């Protein structure tokens with residue numbers, strides 16, 4: 559388990575009025591339907607079915623805008639490809655060490671951290687995220703078949 563300190567989005571960004579283009583609306587709509595925390599590439603493959611002429615660069619750009627607005631979240635874990643979450647509320651994640659898949663973690667008793675007890679080298683703490691690590695059901699199933707886990711972690 560890793561605790562990652564994170565810069566929460568500024569409140570002023572949420573108040574910024576931004577024109578929602580048709581493309582951006584569709585990207586947001588598709589992302590919100592997914593529980594898989596897709597990468598931009600994965601989301602591009604899905605959005606392309608509704609917007610055949612959209613480019614990967616446009617998907618990237620719109621995801622960045624939506625994340626800056628606080629309407630979605632970027633999940634950046636350990637230098638791997640960025641994933642996106644249609645749920646903007648703070649919550650915790652678990653990541654599969656084999657395939658890189660990310661899922662939400664629901665906690666009945668979320669841990670409390672006393673921020674004033676932290677030594678942060680001058681950083682002002684605004685929030686934190688918990689990232690659990692494990693093996694997803696698909697990968698545990700594969701491993702039982704005695705296949706070696708794939709090397710190419712996303």
Ligand SMILES: [Zn+2]
Pocket residue numbers: 654655656657658659693694695696697698
């Ligand atoms: Zn997995």
Ligand SMILES: [Zn+2]
Pocket residue numbers: 595643645649650651661662
């Ligand atoms: Zn999530």
